[in-house]
Amino acid sequence: MKIGLLAMSGVRAYDKKLTDFGLTLPGFVERSKVIASLPSLGLLYLAAVTPPGHELRYFEAEGDLREPAEIYDCDLVAISTFSAQSFEAYAIADRLRARGIKVAVGGLHATALPEEAIDRADYVVAGEGEHAWPQVVAAAERGAGSRIFRAIEFGPVDVKRLPIPRYDLLEDRPYNRFTVQTTRGCPWHCEFCASTVMLSSRYRKRPVADVVRDIRAILAVRPGAFIEFADDNTFVDKEWGKELCGAIAPLGIKWFTETDVTVGEDSELLALMHKSGCRQVLIGLESPGREALEGIELRKNRKAMWNDRYAHAIDAIQSHGITVNGCFILGLDGHDESIFSEVLEFSLARSLYEVQITVLTAFPGTPLYNRLLKAGRIIEPGRWDLCTLFDVNYLPSPITPDELRSGLYWLAEHLYSSETTRRRRQGFFEQIKGARRATLAS
Numbered sequence: 511m512k513i514g515l516l517a518m519s520g521v522r523a524y525d526k527k528l529t530d531f532g533l534t535l536p537g538f539v540e541r542s543k544v545i546a547s548l549p550s551l552g553l554l555y556l557a558a559v560t561p562p563g564h565e566l567r568y569f570e571a572e573g574d575l576r577e578p579a580e581i582y583d584c585d586l587v588a589i590s591t592f593s594a595q596s597f598e599a600y601a602i603a604d605r606l607r608a609r610g611i612k613v614a615v616g617g618l619h620a621t622a623l624p625e626e627a628i629d630r631a632d633y634v635v636a637g638e639g640e641h642a643w644p645q646v647v648a649a650a651e652r653g654a655g656s657r658i659f660r661a662i663e664f665g666p667v668d669v670k671r672l673p674i675p676r677y678d679l680l681e682d683r684p685y686n687r688f689t690v691q692t693t694r695g696c697p698w699h700c701e702f703c704a705s706t707v708m709l710s711s712r713y714r715k716r717p718v719a720d721v722v723r724d725i726r727a728i729l730a731v732r733p734g735a736f737i738e739f740a741d742d743n744t745f746v747d748k749e750w751g752k753e754l755c756g757a758i759a760p761l762g763i764k765w766f767t768e769t770d771v772t773v774g775e776d777s778e779l780l781a782l783m784h785k786s787g788c789r790q791v792l793i794g795l796e797s798p799g800r801e802a803l804e805g806i807e808l809r810k811n812r813k814a815m816w817n818d819r820y821a822h823a824i825d826a827i828q829s830h831g832i833t834v835n836g837c838f839i840l841g842l843d844g845h846d847e848s849i850f851s852e853v854l855e856f857s858l859a860r861s862l863y864e865v866q867i868t869v870l871t872a873f874p875g876t877p878l879y880n881r882l883l884k885a886g887r888i889i890e891p892g893r894w895d896l897c898t899l900f901d902v903n904y905l906p907s908p909i910t911p912d913e914l915r916s917g918l919y920w921l922a923e924h925l926y927s928s929e930t931t932r933r934r935r936q937g938f939f940e941q942i943k944g945a946r947r948a949t950l951a952s
């Protein structure tokens with residue numbers, strides 16, 4: 511069969527005012543360029559486990575009616591979708607199916623809502639794809655009728671035996687950033703999280719040698735590529751983290767990852783991270799003060815417990831020459847109108863090199879969505895296209911949706927202005943210089 515792998519690409523925001531003015535601001539432009547240039551790792555894993563004898567092609571669509579014409583030559587198309595572009599993905603699936611092409615849909619959104627997805631696809635995979643996908647291919651070959659494949663039926667995916675994602679399928683594409691997973695899942699359980707924790711609740715670390723193998727495969731396709739670890743939380747296990755950094759250091763790469771604030775407490779690890787090419791860590795700080803963090807991490811209230819470590823952690827990380835991309839969620843319960851200036855002040859005071867601001871988003875399948883729906887606080891239930899992290903689709907408390915929106919505009923304008931960006935970044939360079947002076951003096 512000819513099998514097409516269709517990634518939905520680009521960034522999404524419904525709010526026209528934010529896109530019109532927000533996306534022209536320096537911080538937004540930088541991040542959205544970066545963001546738009548990542549391939550779909552999930553599809554590259556599917557390609558790697560596709561049984562032999564099929565022809566595979568990787569495609570991208572930026573939205574409804576944006577699928578490439580060549581995709582209509584396929585017999586089976588695998589579409590990977592997050593919530594924000596699920597309607598666009600379904601519209602493409604409708605057109606493909608109208609032409610007799612079998613369509614399989616998977617990813618985080620289909621995992622949360624497989625019954626919704628099966629209305630618009632022949633096959634749906636809920637959960638990790640590695641074991642289910644070969645079954646989907648076999649079903650399509652047989653011309654079998656529609657079915658939801660639940661990953662759980664096919665046994666757990668052992669991350670110690672993952673194949674090399676088929677990065678070679680991207681050879682003729684202009685990507686300069688590639689993703690690699692070093693871990694899957696996260697041991698913490700935040701109410702709003704709609705990330706890999708949706709696929710499997712277990713936190714799993716991959717063998718370091720396999721990560722090195724995968725990075726080498728990327729470098730063979732694109733020498734000098736920037737590497738993004740598509741992890742939820744890389745450095746939960748600090749000793750394993752040190753082993754990882756030691757192993758990737760000789761590759762001479764530059765890399766980025768997502769992790770939590772505890773990484774700031776291990777200066778040996780931070781030194782190894784920097785030495786191995788880590789240029790930025792993204793950390794979900796969520797809110798500058800403790801109050802709004804209470805109860806967010808459902809297991810041990812970790813987000814609130816860690817709040818008093820923020821200042822030290824950011825300083826320690828940045829002093830090692832690794833920039834922090836501090837992420838804040840606006841509109842958490844308890845955030846009033848003062849939150850916008852608080853985030854601005856915190857970002858300046860702590861010299862956050864990069865700051866990401868998003869609004870609280872209730873993704874389907876999350877405890878947050880269920881709580882807000884029950885409380886009648888979802889404004890338009892089922893509007894998954896608003897799950898962009900920038901659009902307001904719930905009733906915040908104590909502020910109103912309009913106050914949240916105007917606060918977001920105000921903060922974006924001030925946080926990403928050339929002057930504030932310069933001041934934040936200047937602070938980072940001073941932190942590095944301070945650390946160097948301290949080393950020389952000791």
Ligand code: B12
Pocket residue numbers: 517518519520521522523544545546547548549550551552553555556588589590591592593594595614615616617618619634635637638639640642643646689691703704705706709740741742768873897898899900
């Ligand atoms: C890389 C990334 C991107 C890339 C995606 C590239 C691409 N075309 O796929 C880019 C930069 C484009 C991107 C964009 C957006 N992203 Co993003 N992104 C990530 C990130 C960092 C890693 C995702 C990843 O690679 N995971 C690893 C792979 C292996 O897992 P996977 O994709 O789930 O695939 C597995 C299974 O789901 C399944 N599978 C997946 N697809 C399919 C298809 C079939 C047919 C089958 C059988 C199986 C299957 O098999 C795979 C292997 O087991 C996550 C955060 C994180 N740390 O995970 C956020 C994340 C996925 N993004 C998120 C969001 C909100 C967005 C945006 C809406 C932001 C915006 N405003 O624009 C846009 C969406 C628009 C778009 N075009 O997709 C949310 C999604 C939440 C949700 N449930 O919808 C996440 C979780 C971050 C968050 N803050 O919550 N993102």
